[in-house]
Amino acid sequence: MDKLFVIKIGGNIIDDEVKLQDFLMSFSHITDKRILVHGGGKLATKLANDLHIEQKMVEGRRITDQPTLDIVTMVYAGLINKNIVAKLQANNLNSIGLSGADGNTITSQKRQSELDYGYVGDVTKVNGKIISAMLQEGLTPIFSAITHDGKGQLLNTNADTIAQELATGLTQDYDVTLIYCFEKEGVLLDVEDESSVILKLNKSKFEELKESKAIHSGMIPKLDNAFAAIDKGISSVVIGKAEKLSNLISGHNGTTII
């Protein structure tokens, strides 16, 4: 089976023009097939502020009302997505920017919970057939974190989840590695010490570190998700810095979860 890397980047890269340019160059140099998933960054918040649209928060959670959905659709699926694609084309990487509505690639449903999150979607299905066809055509999909419910409604969706669902949704056709880029070198034994990266992490070691409270509590849901993805057939999950993408791919940096 062909290798496929599903790579997620967040605001710390998107908001920094130089870092983004460097990352996209490394991304273009990957020799295997690849998919990029990008979050939003500060641009959407800035635009909301400039338009005097109040960010609604309930119990510490951001609510996506209609004006906010319009803003994230404009910024994520429009401005950020198309600029990334144009930059990759300049690197001779033929990429295609997508929301989940495009090609019906990712459907979701409005989140069901006591708290009304507004237009927030939880992924229900990844259409692996269309995505595989694009990859076979030589196209590199670039996903923004906007999906749709199949009934005409766009929905704001967590980019980490999209990356995981794409990765697990493509395991039938590809040997998939999921790479989460974030601001740290990897999973750290000591959160203050960037050199304390755990290079390889399996489930029993993870349980051990959880038990001894050695792993920072904020990392636990991320890692729970990573192990869940492994259970669904992904070969490995790598967590580390976008600035070291080529080393994350070769396994020389970051934490590899197996």
Added chain:
Amino acid sequence: MDKLFVIKIGGNIIDDEVKLQDFLMSFSHITDKRILVHGGGKLATKLANDLHIEQKMVEGRRITDQPTLDIVTMVYAGLINKNIVAKLQANNLNSIGLSGADGNTITSQKRQSELDYGYVGDVTKVNGKIISAMLQEGLTPIFSAITHDGKGQLLNTNADTIAQELATGLTQDYDVTLIYCFEKEGVLLDVEDESSVILKLNKSKFEELKESKAIHSGMIPKLDNAFAAIDKGISSVVIGKAEKLSNLISGHNGTTII
């Protein structure tokens, strides 16, 4: 050869939720392959006003400076494009929203002229191969009027021109009809009388009507373009009302240029 309809809609449909919904329903019911090209409408101007971004005009022409390019990228390629795609998915039409950067489908170059139009692009190439592959895959491309120069720069591009270049760029693979939707029933002999539609127009009749000044001057560049498209291998160009799409397709409404 398979038939292909390339259909362009403008602000009068995009800005009217009910008309847009009706149009998209008719568009979904077309039995042949089809491509949609949409312009911008008033939303981009509204967003610019809300953000206090001044529209720069030089000699009566709008200039696309960097803030304006960001706005049209957000509104055309983001908000409008993704909402159209989501609505078509609800009609069970598997569509895919594209800018010219996506799949490197349409390249352009920054307009060369005495007057600096800013980030405005004139189409240089349509990548028919990728677009045909999408059509063969069962996908319906929905183009916003944003293209790229292949060197990382997005460019604001005239939607009429994009429709014409797509239509002529696909004549090798398809029997192409180009449909321009606008606010009138078609080319009118008397601009005040919607019932004075010229049903069929060939070049000699066009020259005759130009000579006698029977055709409204604003229509002349549109028609010159239409005849140029015919010369490049398009089967026919139809001009008429989006509200009557199915009749434009069957040739029962609008002006057909042959």
